[in-house]
Amino acid sequence: MSASTKIRVAVNGYGVIGKRVADAIARQEDMTLVGVADIGIDWRPRVATRKRFRLFGAASEDADAMRRADMQVAGTLEDLLGESDVVVDCTPKRVAAKNVETYRRFGRKFIVQGGEKHEVTGHSFVAEASYEGAIGRDSTRVVSCNTTSIVRTLEALKRAGLLRRARGTLLRRATDPWESHQGGIMNTLVPEESIPSHQGPDAQTVDPDLDVITMAVKVPQTLAHLHYWSVQMTRHAEKEEVLDAFRTSSRIALVRMDQGLSALNVIKELMADLGRPHDDLYEVALWADMLQVKGDELFYAYMVDNQAIVIPETIDAIRALTGRETDASVSMKRTNAALGIGDLRV
Amino acid sequence: MSASTKIRVAVNGYGVIGKRVADAIARQEDMTLVGVADIGIDWRPRVATRKRFRLFGAASEDADAMRRADMQVAGTLEDLLGESDVVVDCTPKRVAAKNVETYRRFGRKFIVQGGEKHEVTGHSFVAEASYEGAIGRDSTRVVSCNTTSIVRTLEALKRAGLLRRARGTLLRRATDPWESHQGGIMNTLVPEESIPSHQGPDAQTVDPDLDVITMAVKVPQTLAHLHYWSVQMTRHAEKEEVLDAFRTSSRIALVRMDQGLSALNVIKELMADLGRPHDDLYEVALWADMLQVKGDELFYAYMVDNQAIVIPETIDAIRALTGRETDASVSMKRTNAALGIGDLRV
Amino acid sequence: MSASTKIRVAVNGYGVIGKRVADAIARQEDMTLVGVADIGIDWRPRVATRKRFRLFGAASEDADAMRRADMQVAGTLEDLLGESDVVVDCTPKRVAAKNVETYRRFGRKFIVQGGEKHEVTGHSFVAEASYEGAIGRDSTRVVSCNTTSIVRTLEALKRAGLLRRARGTLLRRATDPWESHQGGIMNTLVPEESIPSHQGPDAQTVDPDLDVITMAVKVPQTLAHLHYWSVQMTRHAEKEEVLDAFRTSSRIALVRMDQGLSALNVIKELMADLGRPHDDLYEVALWADMLQVKGDELFYAYMVDNQAIVIPETIDAIRALTGRETDASVSMKRTNAALGIGDLRV
């Protein structure tokens, strides 16, 4: 692929993640969104057409149903793959496994989401930790929102030589806002049945050296996840040294309680005020003034916008797979600039 | 004021309504946002500067405090008034009364919000119902979100000769999302102590002929209000005739359950997908397929985005007060085009 | 059946309603709870044994599974029916239809819940409205919580000659508390797709003369339903006359906002304070000071504890079917005394 042509990208599945990935691709100078594939005929895929994205039916039956419902359809997923260099799979868990066979049959590079197992692609992706390993591969897996946040933060501590082991409690929102009329929990807390929860081992698919154990619980809100960490450091470090370690990541945003950014809803409101699409918080928002060091122990908490945090990673993964950019930091800078990342502080 | 110069508008109070009004003014071709006045030093007014809005302190102490907090301040409210033709007051209830004296002292036209009493300005504004009466006045009051929605819908029925009397049950969200960490209700419903609630009489400040009685209850969610109506019509009308009556309003959007737009959260998600700032729903979203006629009785429900619905009315009120536009429909068309209103259907 | 022997009652299904019915039967002097049938081996049916209720497996496989799980089992549903005069079916919708065949085969009188269709038994029961028609029948259906409250209140107005037509908006809680970890809605409102909702026609299965139309919406809380009514009366009546009409029902409790009973959670707390089992509110709790008359129109709201309100009706239905008590008011007095109904005012 010549450096002057744009990477042609397909998005399969136009749901909560797919629509954000499509928007993000459309904002990259070195990429073209060829189109999006989906199955429904309700309001959601119709929005794709409103945004002038080409819409494809996942199968020919889907395309036919869309046409019968007066929707503009450009063809099927197979047609879409025919015009694309890479496909980002944003379909639900069960469906993705079958899609992978199709992508392989068409010889297309592909990216799956964190809901799939590591083995599906043999590579798990977080830009700051495993970009290099993805260069030129046929496929990779962008890990889940929770795991992405864990890897971003713990790798920052590791780069500073501070990380010995990390123990986390993860408060998981119960459902996405757009589905909160169909499911969710009400006025209760629902602990995950087993300890440890799966996020620790999942982080180790990106970096096997991480000593991390997590416990998880579902909480009755729709905005974002919230992680609390108790970290054993290799030695005592001053608070400012720890904050500097986190500052080495362009995708960790230090926020402050004493500026009024004191709860999940307030930080989401700031995102809306900044004009971010869907009020998306792509960064891990970590409270700088709340963070505390006690001897060689470190305590902190951060917010994870589970719909948004994997979007920049997905964009970087596209560049890595195609080999168009072999320097992770260059790719991340381009992605950050296109999405407004780094611009959070007020 | 010559038609070629822009109307110079000040916004006093940069909160949940003020920031939306400021954004909307900035989008109008015939208006200039001179600046916004506020009092805080937390993250919120800092966003104004990020958007390149000029920021003024409400009083000189406020301006000083802002400067000490390293914020960029252009002066005080009085400085702001000196450069403006009209001021939109978006301050909290108690504060607004005092501001009115200041506006009068400076001889500035002004708009207050629905929280103020009708008597403060002597005129209550909903564009489709009372634009003409506001032309050239010194001041008007843009009525509350609930009242605005009531007037928009009942006037549409009245214009079609269908309205005899209307009885409504109003489900009011308990707090705005950005304040939901500080207040709200949890796992309960809180009926208003008295029947009727104040919205019926308030609608009569716009149109004294409306026969309308409402009951209200606070519900534990932050997204929007929801109104249910039982209307006695002047005669039987087919459902389609009623829908046509509502279609005469450019600020009522007919939505459909059978397209999946089946709950408040889904409609808000559509707003986000359409790229509306703050996911704002400026229209009354009325479910067309749910609406039912039984003889001479009419039943329907609609959603009211209480942060957004008064924004277009405020823009129209600015044009009416300055006398720049004497045709309500022309003003509304300009406002609608600038805000993307009319574009909701997918 | 001789008046000196107790009515032998079986309860099939030991869930949210079944366990309350069982407790209530155990409190009646003229009834014996023969036992309860269920299917699970989790904590719930184990509670029956803790309360010294005899536990039966719904089928022999269920009984076997219970025995394997070290639970005390007295036999199967068929064994239970063999010892009983009446069975109260409290199983989920789908299951009940099949049970009815079994009850008929065993020649047992039975009561089904409001989830079943009227046709299943041909008679729908609310004690104050249709007790007489159930006397000596083989079966009846105790209508749903919402319908029960509608019939109780509208019949009171009808008895006073005041009812012409009633239009209601029903705020339905989204799930029961004990299931709120598995389902529910979050931070949204979900209108029912169609108007009218089914409760109006359902009330007419008890009294075909009622002119009643309802609209319904799911709200994000677990405590109780809340109904708002707009009633066209036959003539003007003073507020006190209307309250007196409601006072003719022993199962409508007039409560007052100005005593602090101002929301669903507060009234539930009062039930807990009074020592009611499961904090149950058997009465319709109607706010007396909120109620308003405007000419010949009447407006009011009340709370419906959907787990509790049908319990006293079920007890009365048992007496009616067996013909043990042919005077509705005598049965109701016994039921009320045993459950503490009439004792709500503080």
Place this chain on the structure above:
Amino acid sequence: MSASTKIRVAVNGYGVIGKRVADAIARQEDMTLVGVADIGIDWRPRVATRKRFRLFGAASEDADAMRRADMQVAGTLEDLLGESDVVVDCTPKRVAAKNVETYRRFGRKFIVQGGEKHEVTGHSFVAEASYEGAIGRDSTRVVSCNTTSIVRTLEALKRAGLLRRARGTLLRRATDPWESHQGGIMNTLVPEESIPSHQGPDAQTVDPDLDVITMAVKVPQTLAHLHYWSVQMTRHAEKEEVLDAFRTSSRIALVRMDQGLSALNVIKELMADLGRPHDDLYEVALWADMLQVKGDELFYAYMVDNQAIVIPETIDAIRALTGRETDASVSMKRTNAALGIGDLRV
């Protein structure tokens, strides 16, 4: 005080804790509830009369207001103190400090709640940890719900020689159910501004040797607190050894996910099914099957019913202060038997 006479106890403040303490005292064979003092005239203190508790006005004005509101009043707080050996203060924070002066002036032994500082009494009470130190004292402080649960669980590990240090994340419910119409948080999480939260140091007022650090966050539900712990043990221990350590406390109840007790709401439902007053869970409910050991690290979670957990401690504190019972385990057994503690397993 002779062993044959009953301890005469007063309760000052008939709110969420006071009413539970009063009920619990009334259930003890060796105590007499002399009466309760309060200030309101709404429904709440009226319930005391319904329960045949003597009601006193906090001050003479309060008693007068109660009489004017047709309430039965036995006198003032001072009258109540005159007839009592011990007073349990259950008034809000600000009020309690002033009350303490009154109790001292009257030479009455007294118990304050966990909201007060340790210094107010110089002794902090958890039955299993500090009963002996309270014997014969003039006063003690029953520590808060969160601290009580921490001391109960960590002391159990300490007695088994397993505790080195404990790091906890505390999910705090936002408000009590009966006040959830007046305050609370909605669809968000609100982290405490500082780490560590106050509960660690507070636990050290009971046992200075505990090495415990906590972080806390408010969550949008009203049922109970939930604690997650990561404990460094002195050595590896098998899971069963750890469970045995917890079993040494009669006020820790081991519950199981695999019995369906999988969330806060389900465990509260079990309390209601067991007929506990106010559905109270006096025990720390710790999930046995979720608990996990990894080498010398221990991970677990438990539920804290913040309204209920301090009630048995308060009863024991009464016996300790009066010196009536000098053996902690004997007092606890009496309290447990009277309240049904130990009876949770199904």
